[in-house]
Amino acid sequence: MALSHAILVSLVDRPHSGYDLAKRFDQTVGFFWPVSHQQIYQELHKLARVGWLRSQMVEQSERPNRIVYELTDDGRHALDAWLAEPTDPPSFKEEMLVKLFALAPGNQPALLAELERRRAMHVARLARYESIMAEHYPEPARLQARRRGRYLGLRMGILNERTTIAWCEEAIACLHAAPADAADAAEVASTTALASPRARTPDARHD
C-alpha cells in the first residue's frame, strides 16, 4: 500500500536508481520502516509498468549499469492524491506483549531477561537518534520548511524510544514485585510495586 508512495516521495526532488533508494531508505524511512532491496526493485518495475515512473538506463564502464527512475506527471498526480487521503494509523504489533499475556511462574525469568534485553536495545537506539538530532538539528525552532518532515520523523523516533524504555522499566518492576496471589496479599501492600523509583526520561512526562 504505502511502499509505492514512499518511493514516489523519494523521487520528488530528483531521479534515483533502485540502489540509491535502498541506501536512502536505510538512513531515513528505514529507521522506522525496514524495506529490503528486493522489494524496492519489484516496486520500481510495477510503478514503471503503471506509468507513474519512467526509467532510463545509464551506461557505466568499470561498474554495473544503473537504471534511473523519475516521476511522470501521472506519478506526480497520484502522489498528490495520496497525500490528501486520510492516513491509516500504524498497526503496532508488539510480540513482547503477546509473550506477557502468557506470563506464568515458570516463564517469568525468561520474560524478565527479555525485557532487560529490549530495554538495552532501545537505550542504544535512543542514543543513536539523539546524536543524529544534535548533529543535524541543533536548532529545531528555525528550520527550513523542506527539512521539517525529516525532523519530525526523527523526533517521533526519539519520543517512541523514550516511551518504550519507560515502559520496559515499568514492566520489569511489575514482574519483580511480590506476587499478590492469595498468600502474599498482605505483604504486597507495603512494597508498592509500580511506585518504585526508576529513572525518569525527560519526555516520558504523562505518567
Added chain:
Amino acid sequence: MALSHAILVSLVDRPHSGYDLAKRFDQTVGFFWPVSHQQIYQELHKLARVGWLRSQMVEQSERPNRIVYELTDDGRHALDAWLAEPTDPPSFKEEMLVKLFALAPGNQPALLAELERRRAMHVARLARYESIMAEHYPEPARLQARRRGRYLGLRMGILNERTTIAWCEEAIACLHAAPADAADAAEVASTTALASPRARTPDARHD
C-alpha cells in the same frame, strides 16, 4: 510468525473456538494487533495440521456447530520454546511520516488537516484505554501475577497514545511556524554555500 503464537497463548487456559478467539482478540490483543477472522480460521487449520492443536466438533441445535481447539503437549512445548527466544522489536510503519517527507507549500494544508484528524483519533483512543484501566485495574500496585501481562499491554497502549498525541501537537506547531525559507531564501543560500555539510557527513541524509 507471531499470530500462531498469539493463538497458542490464548488457548493456554482453556479451549476456544475460532469465533471465540476472534472476539477475544478484538478486546485484548486486537487493540494493538488487528487480526481478521479469516486469518484466525486459517491459522487454526494450520496449527491443527502441524499437531500443536487438537480440534473437537461441538454440535449445537438452533445454532451453527462450533469447532473447539485445545493445546496438545507438542503445542505447549512449542509455546514454551518460543517464549524463551529473543523478541523482535516491533517494526513501526507510520504512513504519516512518509507524507511529511513530501512536505511542500502546496500540500501543507492537507497535511495539517490530517495531523489534526489523527490527533483527535488518538485522544479518543486514549480515553477508551483509560476508562478500561480505571474499571479493570483501579489498583495496579496489587495485581495477581496472571493479570500483569494484560495490565502491561494496556499500559503500553496508554503510553503510546500519549506519546503520539504529544507528537501530533508538536508536528502541528512545527508546520504552523513561520517558514524559514521563502522570506529568508538569501540567508539560506549563503549558509549552505559557506558550510557545505555534505562533504563531512557522507552518510547523513538528515540535512
Added chain:
DNA sequence: GGCTCCATGTAAGTTGTTACATGATTCA
C-alpha cells in the same frame, strides 16, 4: 585470498487483506 562495494535481479514461500458465501435466530 577473502572482504566489501557497486548494481541488478529471479524464484519460492509465507503472511495478510478483501471480497464473497451460507443460513438460522433474535431484536427493533
Added chain:
DNA sequence: TGAATCATGTAACAACTTACATGGAGCC
C-alpha cells in the same frame, strides 16, 4: 423489513521475506 449475532469457511490477491545468483573493482 432490515440488521445484528452466531459460526464457519473459500478464493484471489497484495505485501513481505528468504534464499539464491552474477561479476568486476578495490582494499588489507
